[in-house]
Amino acid sequence: MIRIDPRSAVVFAAALASSLACAGALRWMDGAGEAQAASLVASAPSVARSADGHYWAEAIVDGRPMRMLVDTGASVVTLSRADAERAGVSVGARDFTRTLNTASGPVKAAPVVLPSLAVAGVRLTAVDALVVDADMPASLLGMSYLGRLSGFEARPEGLTFKG
Numbered sequence: 001m002i003r004i005d006p007r008s009a010v011v012f013a014a015a016l017a018s019s020l021a022c023a024g025a026l027r028w029m030d031g032a033g034e035a036q037a038a039s040l041v042a043s044a045p046s047v048a049r050s051a052d053g054h055y056w057a058e059a060i061v062d063g064r065p066m067r068m069l070v071d072t073g074a075s076v077v078t079l080s081r082a083d084a085e086r087a088g089v090s091v092g093a094r095d096f097t098r099t100l101n102t103a104s105g106p107v108k109a110a111p112v113v114l115p116s117l118a119v120a121g122v123r124l125t126a127v128d129a130l131v132v133d134a135d136m137p138a139s140l141l142g143m144s145y146l147g148r149l150s151g152f153e154a155r156p157e158g159l160t161f162k163g
Helices: 006-043 081-086
Strands: 046-048 056-061 064-068 075-082 098-102 105-119 121-134 139-141 151-155 160-162
Touching: 006 075, 046 056, 064 081, 075 081, 081 121, 098 121
Parallel strands: 064 139, 075 121
Antiparallel strands: 046 160, 056 064, 056 105, 075 139, 098 105, 105 121, 151 160
């Protein structure tokens, strides 16, 4: 024979009612929460993943368009000399005061500050960069830009930037 204490029955009933109320609230919020999260993700700036597996950003450097490879391993935004000239960044021979050690060997670089750099709607001003005195397959969107964002997230379909 099972004995049920009246106080235990009341505690059990209260716990059951509380659990059912929480489950109902979660189920009610589930649809609205998903819709809200989807709208936030859809409105967030992003950079699509290319067929080659890299993230290519269509950047605006001081009002001029430029395609850049997103490179979290690059400490600084790095422009080829040709891209720098297209963006209106002028450097002279005496400006190449730094030496970078790359996989291809040492390369001279000129430190510059870009007046503005925008990617996927996130515009930053006074971005540190280097102009490299060598041929590069692409300019690099490095951490001197990415590190100033409030965050970014990599997903299979692309990067989401948070300004």
